[in-house]
Amino acid sequence: MNNPNHRSDQDDDRPKPTRVTPAKPTSNPHHTRTPIRLEDEPLFCAAFASLQEPISDTTFAICLGWCEALAMTHCVIEDHLCLFSAADGDLTMMCPPLPLSPEADHRLAACIEQCFQIMDEANGPDRSEHARIEYVPDEVLLKIQHAMPMKLSTTAMPGDYIYPRQAMVDLAGGDLKGKRKLRNRFEREQQDITVAPITDADLDDCRALLKHWRRAGDERHEGEANERLIGTDILRKRDESFTLCMLEHLHILRLDSLLVRTSGKLVAFTIGQRLTPDQAVIYVEKTDPDADGAPQFIFSKFCEIAFPDVAEINVGDDWGIESLRYTKTSYRPSRMIPKAMLSRTTIPEVMGVEHNMVRTLRTVAIDPNAPLLKPGSGITIRHAVRADANQLVEIEASAFIDDDQFSARQIKRLIDNPRAIVLVAEEQAEGQGRVLAWAVALIRNHRRWRSGRIYGVAVAHPAKGRGIGRTLVQTLIDRLGDAGIQRVYLEVRADNTPAMTLYESLGFEPIAILADYYADEIHGIRMRRGAEAPEQKGEKS
Template sequence: MTALPAYPGCRPLELADRELFAGRFAALQPRVSELTFAGLYLFRHAHDYRLAALGDTLLIFGSGYGGDPYVLPPLGGDVRGAVARLLADGLALYGADDRFVERQLTGLAVELTEDRDNFDYLYLRRELAELPGNRFHKKRNRISYFEARHAYRVDRYAAGYRDGCLALTEEWRRVRGDLDSPSLRLETAATAEALQLADQLGLAGVVVTVEGVVKAFALGERLNDETAVCHFEKADPFMDGLYQLVDREFCRLAFPDCTYVNREQDLGEPNLRKSKLSYQPVELVRKFRVTRP
C-alpha cells in the first residue's frame, strides 16, 4: 500500500476484529457489499485492508489492484469529521452509496464520481428462489436441462463438504487457465479460507452434489436485517444449468428470512454484466468515489 498519513493504531485486519465490527454494522445496516466483516477479512490480502481509529470512528484503509489507496466509509463516531480529515489528507473515499452521500456528505465540498463497474446488483430473494413467469423462463429451462441429465442432491454447507468444495475450487482455478493471474490466485485463496472459516465468519450456503461428488457451492452472509450477500459461487463449468441451479438453491435455502439478495458487482466484465442483468435486479446500488474538488 502507498504510505498513509499517520492514523492511531493503524494495523492489519485480524479475525478477532469481528466483534469490533458487529455493533457498528448492526447500527449502519450497510447496503454496500464490501461492508461485511467476512468480505473484508477474506480479501484483506487482495486489498491490504488496515484498521485505524480517529476518535470513536473506525477507519478501513485499502488499495485497489493497481495499488491506489482509498478508505471505505468510516464507521461510528463523528463520520463527517472523519471524512473531512481523510479528504484533507489527500485520500479518496471508495464505496459511498446514495444514503451515505445524503447523510454524511451534504454541505461538504466534495467531488463524486460514479463507479458503475462496482455497482452492486440487488434482487428480490423470492424471485430468484422461485424464478416465476416469462422473465425467468430461460433460467428454468437451463435448470430443467441439468435436472434431466443428473441425479443430484442439495444440502446446506457444512464442514463435511469442505474438502469437496476445496477440490472444486482448485478445479475451477485450473479451468480458468491463467494460473499466474494475481486476481485469480487471490480469489482462489479467499474462497478456500471462506470454506475453512465459515462458522467463525458467520457464512452460510448450499452445496450441490452429483453421485456424491461436490459439483457446485455458494456461500454468503447477512449484509443487513433484510438483505443477504453472496460472496462466492463455484460450479462445474461442464454441467450446463448448474450455475442457475446453485444460484436458485442459495436464494431458496441459505437466508429464507431475507427480502433481498445482493450479488455484488460485475467489475466491468461484459459477460458478467449481461448475466447479472438477466436476473432482473430491482436496483443497482450505486457507489461513488469521493475526493476533494
C-alpha cells in the same frame, strides 16, 4: 486500482495469500494501520451498524475475506473506522470512514482530511491523484458532500444487483425462461443429486473445485479485462484467495452455505449471509464449468433453503467485467444499489471505457489486401489530440450506422485515458491537415504480463482501399511492442469476413467463438497475435 505496477501472484498448486504486515506508522502514531483479524469483528460491526442500507462490501466477512488478497489494513481516526488497501501499489480506501458513535458525525470532515494525508504519505508526493475512497454508498456520499462541499470529485462505480428472493426460487416468467430450463434439465439429467450445507469433510473437495474453476476461467476468458483494464485472471486469483478464506472461517463467521453433489461428485458450492432482516447477500458461488445448469440450480436452491424469510437477495456488483454484468443483468434485478468513488481530482477516465459495441458498417469495411502505406504517401500517422474529436465523429458517421458510433465525449475520454493509444491518419490538403481514419488500442494488466486490445478502427468512406486501416493497426501493434507488450487481442463480428482476413494477414489468429457477444444472435470471434507465452517473449511478471 488502476496502477499497472500491480502485485504478481504466484500460480502454484495452492494459492498462498501474501502476508499482510502492519503498515508503517504515519506522522500520527495513533493512526498505525493493522491487518484485519477475527477479534476485530465487534469494531467492524459497530461501524457497519451506522448504515441504514448496508451494501455487499460492508460486512465483516467481506473485509476479513479480502484482507490478504487486497492487502487491507484498518485504523480508527476521529472515532471513525477507516479501511485501506494497497493491492495495486497505491494506498486507497476500500470504503468511506464510518462512525463508531453518533457523536462522531461532526468529525467526518477532519477524518477524511487525515485519511487523504495518510494516502499521500504512502503514495508519495508525485502520486497524490491516486488517493481515493471507493465503494461509497449514497447515504454516506450525501453526508460527505454536506461535510466537505465542492471538495471531492465523484465517479460512479458498479452497484449491487438486488433480486426478489421468491423470483429467484421460482425462476418463473418469460424473462427467466432460459434459467428455468437449465435448472430443470440439470435436475432431470443428473443422477443422484444431493444438497447439503458445507461441512469440514467437504473442504478438500471445495478447494479442488475452486482450483478447477479458476484454471478453466483463465483458459476460457484469456485476454479479458474489466473496465479498469485489470485482467480477469488477476480478479479470479484474488477471488480464489477470498473464497479460501470464506471456507476456512465458514463456521466461525456463522455463514450460510450449500453444496451440490451428483453421484457423489461435488459440482457446486455457495456461501452467503443475512445482511439485514429483509435481505441476504451471496458472497461465493463456484460451479464445475462442465456441469450445465449447476449455477442456476444451486442459486435457486440456496435462495429457497438458506433464506426462506427474506424479501431480497444481494449478489454484489459485477467488478466492471462485461460478461459478469451480462450474467447478473440476465436474472432481471429489481433494483441496483449505487456506489461511488471519491477523489480530490477528477479520476482519469479508465473506468467505463472498455465495453462491447456492435459496430455495424455502412459499407464493406476495408480491403484486406490493401498494402501498407509507404513513405511519401502524404499521410502521417500521429497520436490523437482532443481537437481531433469533431473530425473523428464525422469518420464514425461515415463508417458506421448511428447506434454504433463513438460520440465526441467517448472519443475525448479515450484520448485522455492514460491506458489507451489513440492514433489518427492525417493527410495534408490545401495547407491543412485532414484526418482520414483513427484507431485505438487499450493496455490491460494480467497476473504475469500485460496485453493490448485493438479496441476500434474506423476509416472514412472516401479513404477506403488505400491501406490506411492496415497501417493504423500495424502501428498500434508496433507502439504496443515498444511498451514491451507482445500479446495483442481483438474481437470482431463473426460475419465481418473482410476484417478477419485483414487481421489474419497481420498475424492474428482466432482463438474463441463468443456466442451472443455483441447482442442476441450477433456472435464474435476473439483473435490473438503473439501466441507464445509472455514469459518466453521476455516480459516480466
